[in-house]
Amino acid sequence: MALPVRTDFKHLLRLIQKFNSPRRVLSAGACTESKKPAGGGRIFSGIQPTGVPHLGNYLGALENWVALQNQYPSVLYSIVDLHSITQPQDPAQLRSNILDMAASLLACGIDPEKAILFQQSQVSEHAELSWILSCLTSMPRLRHLPQWKMKSKQKNEGSVGLYTYPVLQAADILLYKSTHVPVGEDQVQHLELAQDLARIFNKSYGDLFPEPSALLSSIRKVKSLRDPYTKMSKSDPQSMATIAITDSPDDIALKVRRAVTDFSSEVTFDPETRPGVSNLLTIHAAMAMISVEEAVAQARGLDTGAYKTLVTEAVIQRFTPIREEIERLRSDPVHLEGVLAQGTLRARELAAPVLREVRQRVGFCS
Template sequence: MALPVCTTVRQLFRFIQISSFPRRSLCSGVCAKNKVHPHRVFSGIQPTGVPHLGNYLGALENWVALQNQYPTVLYSIVDLHSITQPQDPMQLRSNILDLTASLLACGIDPEKAVLFQQSQVSEHAELSWILGCMTSMPRLRHLPQWKMKSKQKSEGSVGLFTYPVLQAADILLYQSTHVPVGEDQVQHLELAQDLARIFNNRYGDLFPEPRTLLSSTRKVKSLRDPSAKMSKSDPQTMATITITDSPEDIALKIRRAVTDFTSEVTFDPETRPGVSNLLLIHAAMAAISVEDAVSQARGLDTGAYKKLVSEAVIQRLAPIRQEIGKLRAEPAYLQGLLAQGRVKARELAAPVLAEVRHRVGFC
């Protein structure tokens, strides 16, 4: 049923004039709860299977560090987000367990962080609908996710269009104060901040405005096209190293990595992106500085240096690959951990959504 025109205009006026609205003091026990946990981190990752080297260095290493730095940390396998593109149900189930095993093997500790499957916590979808009713279509059209993917597909689904609202709901549902993101996701986090302000001004303070935790880790580039990010969807199999690749596959992919015609190893991302990408990978996997990696490469041509890089990657990933294999052999254990995570996540989410429902007028 359509809203009366007067109501729509009033809502639009409120959105435009939001900064001038007086804040009403409706803060309840849910708000007080947020003061008990002033620092709460939330992040999510789509279940596209086993992560690649770029995921590991760009996000997962940081996730492991954050669980030791903040009192409350939540990591979600965001399967609701994954179905904005068609998915095979059996493959999706397998991908969820692959990712769960990978996160555990990389160092995510369920005793320190709440690890859970997004779709198992129904509060995400309900809060997304409520926030979607406070979001304008022009606001969503200008976000990078829609502009990029809708062009690739000529048109996009409603789910793809409203994807950032669900992202905002994921964050706000837990009254998150900090969100680790890459630079390409900053605009989406700004939407979450805007929606926190809109809700708070309309219904009273409830949501903190989440702050960005920009990752300082280096971005890993494609081994076949160093101008692009490493991606699981890259059609060139030699372009991407997954964290379960065998030592032989890792050595082969690095050996075939695109460099240039200069044999000396130097760090110059602008003019020598391929060689510079290898130096960044070497430095990250060997836990040394880029300067130290250049120093170790002194006297080696790029062919010999690739062997050094391969050794560092193989040595770092070997225990992770072995642990993933062990965990994947126990699907019931992985499902049990996700079930425990669901209970913990709902303990935090349910009171917040109940308060939202009350303030909106549903109960």
């Protein structure tokens, strides 16, 4: 049963400090059997604190997260700030981004009574399990992951953290004995690493971790409004390419109006030959909660310019209440910190006994 959210942040911090104390971790029952997850499975997913999410994040992940919290008995969503520092971060900006992400998730519908929402770095078991799993992972296994190949080229080989962050992702998942992980197609190989490490650990030390299954989103990838051959991204240098969930109605209207289409004015869905128009149809259908076929039917008789008005209206209608709620939550950072602190307590209640069992099996304690 979820605890009621408290805004007494100092009280929650004292509880976290007590829970994190060495005496608590190394108490007499430190290596006892961990609790089994509730029947029906356990969901884990994480999102980096890189500012407020955009339209692609919302449709590709967050909308699905809200649905999953009503479908599974045990759900954890983490703001994965340990992952974010694989690239240089300004400390003050990072802290602001963490709270912005918390506000965004709550505004989009994540309910702390149904899902455990927490900040990854505040649960130290993630980092310790990552180290243990790193010692079970070969360097060739990591070198062949596609994202390392891509990002290391961009960053002239990159950092050790960038190289090993898929192991931390695996630790994030396995630490809670997660059974299901919502992922996009580009993350499937990283989930396969988590499955491999579960098998390797279980073979070496006895069955402990379930092999997590992927939950692939049925939402099509949202493409850049300026280059419909690439997916929408916060890092896109073109400001007109991405719609943030906090964009004003005027900003949304301008970005959709300037979205790249083609020389044909008819609205048809053909992702291969008409990616720009097809991207608008995908966005319209998803935001209006209709099928692509219905979106095409609504566009009948309209040219692409007029159709963009329908797309704009659908996006504004969905994002206006979310934007307003984010603004309200941003004005109360103590509440946001309290929600994350409470989530940390609940996450550690699940993580600590699992890591104690890992320590026992590895040989760190008897």
